[in-house]
Amino acid sequence: MKKATLIDGDVEPPSQPMEQPALRAARLSAPPTGLQFRQRHFPRATHLEWNDWTWQLANRITSLPQLERFLQLSDEERPNFRGKGGLPLSITPYYLSLVDPTDPGQPIRRSVVPTLHEQLLSPGEAGDPLGEEADSPVSGLVHRYPDRVLLLATSACSVYCRYCTRSRMVGHHGRRDGLLQAQWERCLGYIRSHPKVRDVLISGGDPLTLPDERLQWLLSRVRAIPSVEIIRIGTKVPAVLPQRITRPLASMLQRFHPLWISIHFTHPDELTPEATRACTRLADAGIPLGSQTVLLRGVNDDVPTMRSLFQGLLRLRVRPYYLYQCDPIPGSAHFRTPVERGLEIIRGLRGHTTGYAVPTYVIDAPGGGGKIPLLPDYCLGQSPEGDALLLTNYAGGTYRYPV
Numbered sequence: 397m398k399k400a401t402l403i404d405g406d407v408e409p410p411s412q413p414m415e416q417p418a419l420r421a422a423r424l425s426a427p428p429t430g431l432q433f434r435q436r437h438f439p440r441a442t443h444l445e446w447n448d449w450t451w452q453l454a455n456r457i458t459s460l461p462q463l464e465r466f467l468q469l470s471d472e473e474r475p476n477f478r479g480k481g482g483l484p485l486s487i488t489p490y491y492l493s494l495v496d497p498t499d500p501g502q503p504i505r506r507s508v509v510p511t512l513h514e515q516l517l518s519p520g521e522a523g524d525p526l527g528e529e530a531d532s533p534v535s536g537l538v539h540r541y542p543d544r545v546l547l548l549a550t551s552a553c554s555v556y557c558r559y560c561t562r563s564r565m566v567g568h569h570g571r572r573d574g575l576l577q578a579q580w581e582r583c584l585g586y587i588r589s590h591p592k593v594r595d596v597l598i599s600g601g602d603p604l605t606l607p608d609e610r611l612q613w614l615l616s617r618v619r620a621i622p623s624v625e626i627i628r629i630g631t632k633v634p635a636v637l638p639q640r641i642t643r644p645l646a647s648m649l650q651r652f653h654p655l656w657i658s659i660h661f662t663h664p665d666e667l668t669p670e671a672t673r674a675c676t677r678l679a680d681a682g683i684p685l686g687s688q689t690v691l692l693r694g695v696n697d698d699v700p701t702m703r704s705l706f707q708g709l710l711r712l713r714v715r716p717y718y719l720y721q722c723d724p725i726p727g728s729a730h731f732r733t734p735v736e737r738g739l740e741i742i743r744g745l746r747g748h749t750t751g752y753a754v755p756t757y758v759i760d761a762p763g764g765g766g767k768i769p770l771l772p773d774y775c776l777g778q779s780p781e782g783d784a785l786l787l788t789n790y791a792g793g794t795y796r797y798p799v
């Protein structure tokens with residue numbers, strides 16, 4: 397077991413009075429937290445270490461032989477994982493504690509444990525399906541829409557999702573700070589010289605894997621650009637490394653308001669007391685939280701799972717923002733569902749539950765078309781008499797709207 401290099405002094409007992417209602421809500425649906433897992437696999441880790449994000453990073457599981465100590469790998473999971481060149485393997489001990497050790501079909505497990513299927517290239521799949529390189533005026537920045545840019549601040553994540561949109565570029569660790577800094581400077585220069593940019597979305601990789609000081613440096617430079625109205629961060633950290641959301645981080649972030657955060661959540665099993673605490677802390681810092689979810693076959697492609705996820709997120713004050721059709725990255729066919737499935741899910745949610753719990757279902761168009769929304773059709777057309785529009789509601793009833 398590796399020792400963490402930094403000690404985060406931000407560990408506290410889990411039951412703060414203010415957080416209790418949300419915690420209680422999460423416990424109703426959350427699997428047991430990692431205590432047993434920790435005692436079994438990291439018996440020498442203290443409570444303090446386990447709750448220290450740098451310890452979590454230092455003890456990530458990054459190879460199959462390591463993974464085999466925790467999970468009974470199936471034939472599909474075991475053989476040919478080639479680590480090098482492809483999408484790396486990385487799972488935090490915390491996130492691994494949510495993985496079922498014996499069931500290779502468990503949703504969370506499928507989303508982070510590599511399988512043979514990802515070595516299969518299917519028609520239509522491409523390394524850069526969204527054509528981001530073509531819309532990249534400087535390295536590390538994508539400018540596709542008129543008034544906002546995507547700044548890829550780092551290529552590192554704490555956990556690599558097997559369906560990652562940017563599998564072509566994530567995980568190149570060991571990039572020196574100096575190089576990254578020079579790239580950031582060029583991105584900042586571009587934003588400064590394009591005053592139409594009023595919204596900067598900082599993503600990656602996962603920007604919340606950066607140390608506080610580096611993130612603060614970047615945020616303060618972006619905030620200092622007069623044309624930038626809002627800053628957004630895209631991250632999966634609250635789901636996979638909730639220990640990272642410390643009090644010092646939350647208070648640093650709130651200095652850069654208006655700041656929004658979009659969190660990548662995949663499955664209701666992620667809504668643990670730890671994730672609840674992380675989201676509570678961010679929401680209490682006044683940061684509006686949205687979620688982005690990728691529709692994945694056998695992982696979350698049914699109405700009850702999605703309803704449970706989205707309703708759970710509302711309890712955590714996270715507003716479901718986008719539901720993505722899975723991008724055709726190489727080796728992702730086993731994850732993709734027909735578009736019809738996504739539409740069925742939206743149909744199964746809209747009207748049946750809180751409107752806030754219904755995200756916008758989008759396809760990020762291959763070739764750089766951007767996000768295109770898809771909606772079930774509630775409009776049946778003109779009445780035969782031509783005096784009304786015929787509409788259908790969530791319960792299947794038909795209604796007339798006079799025209």
Ligand SMILES: *Cc1c(COP(=O)(O)O)cnc(C)c1O
Pocket residue numbers: 538539540541544545546597767
């Ligand atoms: C998703 C995305 C954005 C942000 O889109 P919104 O619909 O405003 O959330 C901006 N730039 C790129 C390249 C994107 O992929």
